[in-house]
Amino acid sequence: MRRGITVVAMAAVIALGATACGGGNGSGDNNGSGAAKDPAGVSGTLTYWDTSDAKTEAPTYQALIKDFEAKYPKIKVNYQNVDFTTVEQKFKAAAQSGKGAPDVVRTDVGLIPEYASLHYIAPLDGTAAQTDLSDFLPGPLDTTKYQGKSYGVPSVTDTLGLLYNKAIFAKAGITAPPTTWDEMVADSATIKAKVPGVAGTYMNPDAYFLLPFLFGEGADLADPAAKKVTVNSPQAVKAVTAAKKVNDTSGLKIDFASAYDNMQTSFRTGKVAMLIQGPWSVSDDLTGSAFKDKANLGYAPVPAGSTGKPLAPTGGHDLAVYQGSKNLQAAYLLTAFLTSSASQQTIALKNGTLPTRTSAYTAEVTANPEIAGFKPIMDTARPRVALPQVGSLFTPLQQQYIKILQGKTSVKSGLDAAAKEFGKLLPDYAVQ
Structure with missing residues (x-):
């Protein structure tokens, strides 16, 4: 059961916020709240926690990580597949302690408000993580919001x-x-x-x-x-x-x-x-x-x-960036790459999951009857109440x-x- 923030957690949050602000004031391209002036020059090592099915879905994400590293050769990604049933507690423990948290995490859309309220994840408005927001389906995009700010980028979506x-x-x-x-x-x-x-x-x-x-x-x-x-x-x-x-x-x-x-x-x-x-x-x-x-x-x-x-x-998963990351610019670029229309098309074709971008619903993607069947149903989706x-x-x-x-x-x-x-x-x- 999720509980309210403890005194210890509050102290960790304050320290975490200070760390994040310190990174944002750095002069290098790896930190800061905005977009890097020269994305190709961004360097660093990232840890990415992926919660997709280790056997049936993870290989697709692992291949995309290699494509990302080829596009940004100065960035190295430490890919880790973390079980969906345990990732919440692992991430919260790491973020609270300030040790071992991933730079980018794939999270259930329902957890965005809680992580944001605890200052575990970074607001992404105006960063390189967000590209062509008008291309996203409204329902998935709404899941990233908390108190007027955006704390995630929609990756895959679903509904009932x-x-x-x-x-x-x-x-x-x-x-x-x-x-x-x-x-x-x-x-x-x-x-x-x-x-x-x-x-x-x-x-x-x-x-x-x-x-x-x-x-x-x-x-x-x-x-x-x-x-x-x-x-x-x-x-x-x-x-x-x-x-x-x-x-x-x-x-x-x-x-x-x-x-x-x-x-x-x-x-x-x-x-x-x-x-x-x-x-x-x-x-x-x-x-x-x-x-x-x-x-x-x-x-x-x-x-x-x-x-x-x-x-x-609205269900599915968003990508979120750890607020204490020492490589925010690289984390933004990875988030944008994995949620791009091209990546979402690849994920849909390989894994059969529903994209969150309108442009990713190509004729090839919608040839999958499951995707074609649920695409119009997504118009009926609405987010859960945005409470931590x-x-x-x-x-x-x-x-x-x-x-x-x-x-x-x-x-x-x-x-x-x-x-x-x-x-x-x-x-x-x-x-x-």
């Missing part, structure tokens, strides 16, 4: 969408995917009646997958502008009530001990017709008997709530959401309990 089995839909006489949660419930009833042994969906009890319901009602976890916890607002209650209705009427019974694996197995074997899922699941889906014909997998935005807008959280504590908020919400789905507490009581815990994490916020 509706994946569905076209053959099951055809058997049920359904001609288009549902566009609202009510339509999803109705379609599920039709599927159950006309395609024996098949359920409409399987609900993921992870609180992250609750966000489309919340966003679709105009709800969110908190309102930073008003300094108010909103997870138990009337709109949020309506959203979670809708989620429980979908689960109770249209979903297979959740095995809470291994919900994700059972959800995936049910979908790829044709036991459920549709899932709220992300592009990361597609390679697994296509290994199943239901999708021997890859064209049988359909893609659509998440259903909408009463606002009429299908909205899902946002990751920690999911813990009490998940605990209560599971109780709600299990029928152990009412929607209102569960959300009120979550809001009370939110208040402890956000002590200056009003709790309804």
Whole structure:
């Protein structure tokens, strides 16, 4: 669980800020907040922490690092692949102590506000790390913002969408995917009646997958502008009530001990017709008997709530620069290189991940059905609330959401309990 900044951490932050400011005042090209006058003359050794899959994705990034070193022969990059599940704590420990932090880190988009609030990562506005910002998709670009400044550059992106089995839909006489949660419930009833042994969906009890319901009602976890916890607002209650209705009427019974694996197995074997899922699941889906014909997998935005807008959280990874780096200019150049349109095209073609730049969606890239399927869905993506504590908020919400789905507490009581815990994490916020 993420916790508030400690006294020790605050002392480290002050020291870190002084180090970063000292580097920025240097006369050499390696430091400073702006762009180097002569990028080709920038020199130094960088450490880059990459959190991509070590077996399937990392080779692409390693090859790009070699290309970068060829372009900037005076810069040496120490590439390190760090496990995604442990990188947060490793980076925070290194940044807090001022020892061993990488110059550039690939980070989950949801961590940008926390790292920025702790002064672990550098603001990038006006630096060489940012090139042609108008080329970035709005959703991924928004994930880099905290309190009016930019602290990252979008690398790869994703969101949640509706994946569905076209053959099951055809058997049920359904001609288009549902566009609202009510339509999803109705379609599920039709599927159950006309395609024996098949359920409409399987609900993921992870609180992250609750966000489309919340966003679709105009709800969110908190309102930073008003300094108010909103997870138990009337709109949020309506959203979670809708989620429980979908689960109770249209979903297979959740095995809470291994919900994700059972959800995936049910979908790829044709036991459920549709899932709220992300592009990361597609390679697994296509290994199943239901999708021997890859064209049988359909893609659509998440259903909408009463606002009429299908909205899902923007996910993915940004590149961030360690504020205490002694080679800021070199770090900026590496960040720009790895997030350029050319690099993103290479990454998309090799790894099948979604680019964050519009220009990277070339005909060759969109020939990949997974990328082509999720590209329009990205228009429905919006960032999570930009709070340093946002990751920690999911813990009490998940605990209560599971109780709600299990029928152990009412929607209102569960959300009120979550809001009370939110208040402890956000002590200056009003709790309804």
